[in-house]
Amino acid sequence: MxxxxxxxxxxxxxxxxxxxxxxxxxxxxxxxxxxxxxxxxxxxxxxxxxxxxxxxxxxxxxxxxxxxxxxxxxxxxxxxxxxxxxxxxxxxxxxxxxxxxxxxxxxxxxxxxxxxxxxxxxxLLGRKTAREQLLSFLLHRLDQAESDAPESKLHLPMSRTDIADYLGLTIETVSRTFTALRDEGLIELPDTHTVVLPELEAVREAAGAF
Amino acid sequence: MxxxxxxxxxxxxxxxxxxxxxxxxxxxxxxxxxxxxxxxxxxxxxxxxxxxxxxxxxxxxxxxxxxxxxxxxxxxxxxxxxxxxxxxxxxxxxxxxxxxxxxxxxxxxxxxxxxxxxxxxxxLLGRKTAREQLLSFLLHRLDQAESDAPESKLHLPMSRTDIADYLGLTIETVSRTFTALRDEGLIELPDTHTVVLPELEAVREAAGAF
DNA sequence: CGAGCTGTTGACATTGCTCAAATTTCGTGG
DNA sequence: CCACGAAATTTGAGCAATGTCAACAGCTCG
Missing domain, CATH: 2.60.120.10 (Jelly Rolls)
Structure with a gap:
């Protein structure tokens, strides 16, 4: 141009x-x-x-x-x-x-x-489980952000309702799945809108490739 | 050109x-x-x-x-x-x-x-029920075919497995939903790969707009 | 400090899935 | 044209993942 x-x-x-x-x-x-x-x-x-x-x-x-x-x-x-x-x-x-x-x-x-x-x-919508969907979503956001965010720390500006409506789930399922992933140690949730992915390899595996 | x-x-x-x-x-x-x-x-x-x-x-x-x-x-x-x-x-x-x-x-x-x-x-994948998905699918096919097919008769060249994998369902759910729609009188199934939609209005309504 | 969001958790309901079997359709060879 | 076997479809029974409804917790803002 x-x-x-x-x-x-x-x-x-x-x-x-x-x-x-x-x-x-x-x-x-x-x-x-x-x-x-x-x-x-x-x-x-x-x-x-x-x-x-x-x-x-x-x-x-x-x-x-x-x-x-x-x-x-x-x-x-x-x-x-x-x-x-x-x-x-x-x-x-x-x-x-x-x-x-x-x-x-x-x-x-x-x-x-x-x-x-x-x-x-x-x-994702047709064939992945709630767990796979959420992990895929997080990895996708991480890829997009990767430029400025140094490690695997991720800011999610949207509400749980937005995430649910993006993944075709309910807010309750999103919330429960976040909790389950935290309890498994796959993710950390310092606060509602921040996620840390300390084990990227395991997450990629569990997301059903991505 | x-x-x-x-x-x-x-x-x-x-x-x-x-x-x-x-x-x-x-x-x-x-x-x-x-x-x-x-x-x-x-x-x-x-x-x-x-x-x-x-x-x-x-x-x-x-x-x-x-x-x-x-x-x-x-x-x-x-x-x-x-x-x-x-x-x-x-x-x-x-x-x-x-x-x-x-x-x-x-x-x-x-x-x-x-x-x-x-x-x-x-x-469709994220927010519609199996019933709405199948009806939406049929209406979509009908729209595309509309040129040559005279009335609301529709040929489906694909298998139930293909329909299931398109809608994010299992073949059993697709089959059961077809049967249920037939029993309700919303569709007719002269044979496995042919569907007739005698009540287009009702179908459009039930498909959740389209 | 209280109202109102947003998010989490719990109990239960429901949709759609899994596994299994019966049935129909279809291609092939007799 | 008919018979047979394989594949596709349908149907049934039970189950699991996710949704619904409800209560509660945490935060923000006036």
């Missing part, structure tokens, strides 16, 4: 702050903006008519949000922490993308990565 | 026949070819080390297969029926795609559609 392109991009972005728990957009809503997360953590989810929720992913700093081709969002998005978004009108963005091939390449790659992650999650 | 492009495309495709049950490629294998399905039905799946299987999708005539960006396939693929494939070397294909913008656009759209389908499947 050269300077001219960067200028064009800068011209169409603006800023948006979201409080924790606030909806960024809802499933089915007409898609007007796409976002890049400057700061904070976001959950994506789908709902059934009776309120059952499946969280389809967690996003963090640097991730893109709402890049859809048809006119509505396929899922809802909510801030889990204070979030700063860099927002772009989809119409402007599409026009821009059409002109900058490397960006389109990147977009396709990102989309394929997301798809691979979604398929991994299907395997 | 103009004639020149079509010629270039024709120059790099070749043909491959696969027998039912044969592996087309395996997860983790180095990705050499991408395919388009000329005829037949294919299942995509991921495996756990102990053999548990999650089918991530069923593909049919016209669908693309193995379009990956990194060097290995993210899932395995097997023929469910006799399959005819139109195969292309990924290296050639990538070079070609780089030159034909509309094809790339199409590819990105397809990838996004697949992602939306994957998220819908996560909702």
């Amino acid at each position: 050269d300077f001219k392109d960067i200028d064009r991009l800068a011209a169409i972005v603006s800023h948006r702050d979201i409080d924790p728990g606030q909806v960024i957009f809802e499933e089915g809503e007409t898609a007007e903006y796409a976002y890049n997360i400057s700061r904070g953590e976001v959950r994506l989810y789908k709902l059934l008519p009776d309120g059952r929720r499946q969280i389809t992913g967690f996003l963090g700093e640097g991730d893109f949000l709402g890049l859809v081709s048809d006119s509505t969002y396929a899922y809802g998005a909510e801030a889990m922490t204070p979030v700063e978004l860099c927002s772009m009108r989809l119409t402007n963005l599409e026009r821009l993308l059409a002109d900058i091939p490397p960006v389109r390449e990147k977009l396709l790659d990102m989309s394929r990565d997301e798809l691979a992650a979604a398929q991994e999650q299907m395997l | 103009d004639f020149k492009d079509i010629d270039r495309l024709a120059a790099i495709v070749s043909h491959r026949d696969i027998d039912p049950g044969q592996v087309i490629f395996e997860e983790g294998e180095t990705a050499e070819y991408a395919y388009n399905i000329s005829r037949g039905e294919v299942r995509l799946y991921k495996l756990l080390p102990d053999g548990r299987r999650q089918i991530t999708g069923f593909l049919g005539e016209g669908d693309f297969l193995g379009l990956v960006s990194d060097s290995t396939y993210a899932y395995g693929a097997e023929a469910m029926t006799p399959v005819e494939l139109c195969s292309m070397r990924l290296t050639n294909l990538e070079r070609l795609l780089a030159d034909i913008p509309p094809v790339r656009e199409k590819l990105l759209d397809m990838s996004r559609d697949e992602l939306a389908a994957a998220q819908e499947q996560m909702l």
Whole structure:
């Protein structure tokens, strides 16, 4: 991307702050903006008519949000922490993308990565036990964080409810499984939102590969 | 796409026949070819080390297969029926795609559609009951088939085992749920691989929206 | 200090799984 | 076309993992 392109991009972005728990957009809503997360953590989810929720992913700093081709969002998005978004009108963005091939390449790659992650999650939801699911989840978070976190210490910004809705479980099962893993010595729980994995090898084994 | 492009495309495709049950490629294998399905039905799946299987999708005539960006396939693929494939070397294909913008656009759209389908499947796997899953599955198949099948009659080329591995259930649960739905009058089962949905409205209701 | 979350734990219910057997379907050879 | 064996499907009985409902504990914020 050269300077001219960067200028064009800068011209169409603006800023948006979201409080924790606030909806960024809802499933089915007409898609007007796409976002890049400057700061904070976001959950994506789908709902059934009776309120059952499946969280389809967690996003963090640097991730893109709402890049859809048809006119509505396929899922809802909510801030889990204070979030700063860099927002772009989809119409402007599409026009821009059409002109900058490397960006389109990147977009396709990102989309394929997301798809691979979604398929991994299907395997988790369809075929793993609660214990394997939770361990896989922790390993996955650890992989993503690995850059800044030095050892196997992990911060979980989301609530037990969010974890449950991500793994297709209830909060009680998540809580019990955390306790069981702690009692086995596979994990440590210094506080509710912090997990330490002292035996990575054993955890990988017990998660059913990952 | 103009004639020149079509010629270039024709120059790099070749043909491959696969027998039912044969592996087309395996997860983790180095990705050499991408395919388009000329005829037949294919299942995509991921495996756990102990053999548990999650089918991530069923593909049919016209669908693309193995379009990956990194060097290995993210899932395995097997023929469910006799399959005819139109195969292309990924290296050639990538070079070609780089030159034909509309094809790339199409590819990105397809990838996004697949992602939306994957998220819908996560909702199904994580939050729906066996009954809702099976009904959702039937409605989904019906939607896809809708073009040629006149009424609500549906052919299921896959085995009960495949359906179970797609829905994250066991074959026994699939079988029992089929029977229960038949006894309730929500579906008819003229034979094992044929389902009739005489009350589409009621089915949609019972599937938890779709 | 009390109200209201969030998370944990307990007792029990239920869905879906496991193991086993009966039944049907289907391919193959006579 | 029929018979036979193998495979797929269905059905049954009991069980285990996970869900439901309820009580309790810990923390945060006014």
